[in-house]
Amino acid sequence: MPISNKTVRTYLLLVLFLALRAFGNLSLAWGTKHMPETLAADPLVYIRSMLHPGIAMGVAMLILALLVRLALLSLADLSFILPMTAIGYVLAALLGRVFLHETVSPQRWLAVLLIFGGAVLVSATPQATTGRPEGSK
Amino acid sequence: MIWVLVIVMVAATVASDLLQSFEMKRAGEQSVGARGVGRLLRMIVARRYLLLSIVCLAFSFFAFMALVQSAPLSFAVPASASSFILETVLAKLLLKERIGPRRAAGCLLVLGGVVLLGK
Numbered sequence: 001m002p003i004s005n006k007t008v009r010t011y012l013l014l015v016l017f018l019a020l021r022a023f024g025n026l027s028l029a030w031g032t033k034h035m036p037e038t039l040a041a042d043p044l045v046y047i048r049s050m051l052h053p054g055i056a057m058g059v060a061m062l063i064l065a066l067l068v069r070l071a072l073l074s075l076a077d078l079s080f081i082l083p084m085t086a087i088g089y090v091l092a093a094l095l096g097r098v099f100l101h102e103t104v105s106p107q108r109w110l111a112v113l114l115i116f117g118g119a120v121l122v123s124a125t126p127q128a129t130t131g132r133p134e135g136s137k
Numbered sequence: 138m139i140w141v142l143v144i145v146m147v148a149a150t151v152a153s154d155l156l157q158s159f160e161m162k163r164a165g166e167q168s169v170g171a172r173g174v175g176r177l178l179r180m181i182v183a184r185r186y187l188l189l190s191i192v193c194l195a196f197s198f199f200a201f202m203a204l205v206q207s208a209p210l211s212f213a214v215p216a217s218a219s220s221f222i223l224e225t226v227l228a229k230l231l232l233k234e235r236i237g238p239r240r241a242a243g244c245l246l247v248l249g250g251v252v253l254l255g256k
Contacts, residue, residue: 113250
């Protein structure tokens, strides 16, 4: 299998993961802010909260995101994936501003640029450095 | 209270990520096609560290839920990135991943951004 194919697969999974997690978080945030109870140490409150449609949808999307990430981890290094998924922090700021009407200061937008810079730097490094046996399935 | 939730979330995330990455590398490459997901689910049940990582993830997730209820999304998500530098260091020490200068510089930039974002 050519290397470029694996790279394409890695980036496709990355995009899928980012979208699922960003909108999953948004749905979860919206749900928890609109549920009647306050979340604390009581596990029953968490279980009951899963009945809220916003929270249920958020949880479903985040579970899917976790499965995509597992596949991603088998293709690439954790230290490659972590900085790339940092784009998710930017998405969180954007979605929080647009959908939850949070205020995002100029300082936060500067932070957004820093994160993008960091992610771009890391994307230019090899994705897997530890090596593993060829064709191990 | 908010910082207690952040600490619980970060500690659980670090443990979960390291366990996940360690087990998945041992398992070899996986895909998420229709059959891939079934295989992934079976593998999660079969591998002890993966199960343990999911328990950690559950703790981290409930802490995140409580956090996102009382704090803005644009704070809660960046705050979860505090786990980031600790994980990179541990990925090098425990998973023997090589962190070159570019990757290290990128990590530091991302961390700087995350710190600013969290303010």
